[in-house]
Amino acid sequence: MYRRVVRALPPWLAHALRAQRGPVPWSAVGRGALAAGPLLCAAVLLERPSAGVVAAIAAMLAGINDRPGSRRAAVRRLGVPALAGAAGLLIGTYAGQHAGATAQTLLLTGLGLAAGSVSAVGPVASAAGTQLLVASAVGAGMPLPEPGWQRALAFLAGAGWLLVLRLLLPTPGAPAGDHRHGGERQAVADVYDAVADLLDAVATEHATARRAALTAALDHAQDALTGPRLRRYASSAAERRLRAQYAAALPLAEAATALAWAGERHCGRASAGPRRLAAAVRGNTHSGPLPAPSRSLPALRALDDALLHAAEAFDRGKGGDPPRRRRTAGDLLRAVLGAGGREYGLRVALCMGAGVALAQALRHAQWYGPHEHWYWLPATVVFLVKPDLGPLVSRVLCRAAGTVLGALLFAGCAAVLPRPEGLVALVAVSGALIPVATRHFAAQTAVVTVLVLALVMAGGEPQASAGRIGETLLACAIVLVVGHLPLPGQHGGRVRARLAVAGRAAQAYLAHVLSGSDDRAARWTLRREAYRALAEARGTIALAAAELPALARHTAGADEVAGTLERLVDTTTACAVHLDDTGRLTPRHTERLAALAGELRAGRRRLGLRESELPAAV
Template sequence: MNRPAPRLPPWIAHALSAQRGPVPWSAVVRGALAAGPLLLAGVLAGRTSLGVVAALGAMLAGVNDRPGSRRASVGRLGLPALAGAAGLLAGSYAGRHTGAVTLTLLLTLLGLLGGAVSAVGPVASAVGTQLLVTSALGAGMMLPEPGWESALLYLAGAGWLLGLRLLLPTPSSAARGARLGYRFDGERAAVAGVYEAVAALLDAAGTPGATARRAALTAALDQAQDALAGPRLRRHAGSAAERRLHAQYAAALPLAEAATALAWAERPVPARAGEGPRRLAVAVRAGVRATGPLPAPARTVPALRALDDALLRAAEAFDSGEGGRLHTRRRGARALLRIVLGAGGREYGFRVAASFGASAALAQALHRTGWYGPHPHWYWLPATAVFLVKPDLGPLVSRVLSRAAGTVLGALVFAGVAAVVPRPGGLIAVVALCGALIPVAARHFAALTAVITALVLALLMVGGEPGASWNRIGETLLACALVLIAGHLPVPGERAGGVRARLTVAADAAYTYLAHVLDEPGERARRWTLRRDAYRTLAEAQAAIGRAAAELPALARHTEGTAEVAATLERLVDTTTACAVHLDDTGSLDLRHRERLEQLFTELAARRRRAGLGTADGGRTPEGLSGAISRAGRKETGVTHIR
């Protein structure tokens, strides 16, 4: 009898896993042209320290240079860079004009702010990270220039990379020619990805892979939404190409809705059903209006009729190139403040403040004792703690193991390279090479740490500091120990507040979506907005739950049962989508839809109790929706739309 192979604990398996995908050659080229040339310019101009600061700005912006549209990169790279410049300015003046105790207190308060803000989302997390890292650098490096000058050069370095991101064409767009408007390559790829995901879900309908395909469709819609949500560079409605992309995205929403309803029914659909979305995807990627004839699916059930209608509307939208919007709810200042001050923001802020403040105090104490040896600056310890304490970067123990391994590898490799390359030319080449490797190394935290360690050590050596690789290893190990302690400290209120807060938001969005479908089934524009909100918040909650599940058992136990709650919510949102399509076609819910909703409500209540989440959320509750379900089942039937 064959025994199953032993499985690694989640906290070890996560540390050994890495993302996969094609090499982002465009980002590699930008990385090579960013920090290295800026450092070279500073050396040639006789202002090496300013070249180092500008290269640091470009390097940290390069960490945030991920795939996506050019317009979306304005916020993704620009907002963290602004925060980094502010942190460098504040740290520089605080380091010059305050004592050790006051400086530690100020950095701790910054840690509280940066951690709480990081709970809002990925861009906000990058904002918090750069704010804290640069405040430690500004306070510890003691640059010869005034703080405002260093901040401007840091911002210029990040702006240089952002300019490369906006202006350089990708290899594929250069091959096709500029007439297609390469500025929108990222948007085209994202929207085409939605149509391809719709086709893949249709192919998987009635198979065990349908759930994974539906999750992939949600991810594709999220990416397209982000790609199109960047700032408009024109005052009015934008160019015809922009309007056409928005129309094509909006036309994909009813297709996604119909495909989800067909997958929910758990029955295979005709193979030709996916051909129409695939042809639409080809047209989007090519930047053309004409889609050619679209094969019509059989109109035997409500969801197939909805799919056929959605294909017809999509063909019209492609021809006209007008209409459509993102169908996303923008969070106002009050909603963002609730997240920052909520359970997730408080727990996040407490842990970051504890780690950042303690590491800054310890680093300054070691600095006064002369432990640092040949390099007199103490910023490495708190800056390392910032990256280690961020839960959105992965589970705690995985971050610690990866950071320790990456720092040792990067420091040892750099020590060997620095011993043989000429200075400063060879070190500048190391900076350029590491900048090019960042987009590839970002697939694993250890690899990214190794590359950044070598890059920073090269920058510091060009700036006149000794390499001090062994000191950096020791400081990193100290930061790992501090963050492990801070990560296991009890916090006021519930543990795993971030996970619970995201799950509560997802449940509220799911109930609001269902309430709208039952109360106002004919109002489709708002329905699509609420549907996007429900799936997006659910995906964010599931990502947070997955990270928490890979923690050490002492931490993972605080989120036990939340994955089952999220899975039930996912089925509830899928069922709501199927109800919406059925109501459009017949005007009432049949017995199967009503029974599935009631079954999910019962299951959800039981799983929430087992997870210690209670039974109520901030919005509509299952109890309040039961009456709406009954009313939807009593509506007149026989109102199938004439098409």
């Protein structure tokens, strides 16, 4: 009943009511309980509560980024934003001490432009930009006795403590008891299961969704395996084995995709081999004999060959390295200076500048009363302007509701809890709840509000629930206005930028396949990049489609173009497998490629894209 009601609502409202599902991440809950609370407790015992507040804020921000995955991926996901946050705290502190209100406004506006543009690079860059801006606002406005460099060190200590917990604490239920590689092993096993699921769905209505799930599993495993090596010698054998197992899954994924494209039914035992390989990865055992599928089709012959290759890789523990993302300096610069980076950077700068200017004006307005926490307004704006957290109106509704709920909860707790023991306990409980609350922006906001208000009071300031609500409502108004302002260029720059990246990746993959090259490793790398770019474009398009009609209309038709690109990459994969088997393409392949090229040209015209932005592959 609830799902039917949500589906009947407008997209911009339905999104605000949806929450992610899944098992409770108990290991992250434990880390959250051991992070901010103990840091604050240690600082209070050492009579340095203000340093403990900074460290706890850093641990809280790191906890928001502490998502499921491997330890090596966590180093980049937690460490890079922490470094950016420390830099922002240092910049903000010295700006607050040595610059006037106007200079602070201009400086933070410029930081917003730079951080917003860099955020277009990817999720880690987006988190780094967010922490840079939040910490710079906190540094400029929070009254702390420590100098800037000590605040930055305290910030790094807080984030670093959570990262140490992430690296050292065992993961409950890790496959085969391998706590060091639990995340990597689970991710690789999920890839083989996703291959089997796609094979089971061939010639059914579920094939497209299963292929998308396979792409997501491959993306997750690739991220899990391509981070920094944490143990150069002790874990090298296990790491080599996992990397070989992931690399062996790539030809299996290719063959399964080609079989789904052909849409011809096959014997049910085709998926039995990948299922056994998934179990072998989880159990850290050899694969044993694998059932051979029929060899009646080129794709089935490719699947049989890929299974033989995988069995050899599992037995020997040797194989190729997993493909890495092909991100050159030119690609990163294109993302920062492209349409998506420019649009988002400009909106972040406007929101940040308006938030700082309004906060400074209220700070010096006699009629407004005391305004010690003026930095709350720009810091809240930074979170609200992030499209990663959902469509604009959904973010605003969730932020307002979550802040009101969190402020009321804290007011009730503050009235009965002893100080400072009760506040420390409240910070610990809130830190433990963050990994669960990140499934919905309103829940995350409520938990973060309780934690922040507890930190403020632990630092020696009075209860500030009412002020927190007021600052949040002002921030919501700023972001709503700026989000609908007509700016230079086109609305939907992020969508167009993602589609352009996906189009170039699809073109490169197709050109490699049609060139007749025998370099299969390069082909699998290009295929991975094409599907990954398409998945990122799909996610951005889905968020844009859930905006208010006034904004959603600017990206109308983008989903159809992304679907055409996906069909082009699927067809390219089928062409690659068929060329391997016969050395030539059938009329069905060539006609399909020509038809998709025509669809891309039409989609490009509808979206107003240039040929350099979305090539019509032939």
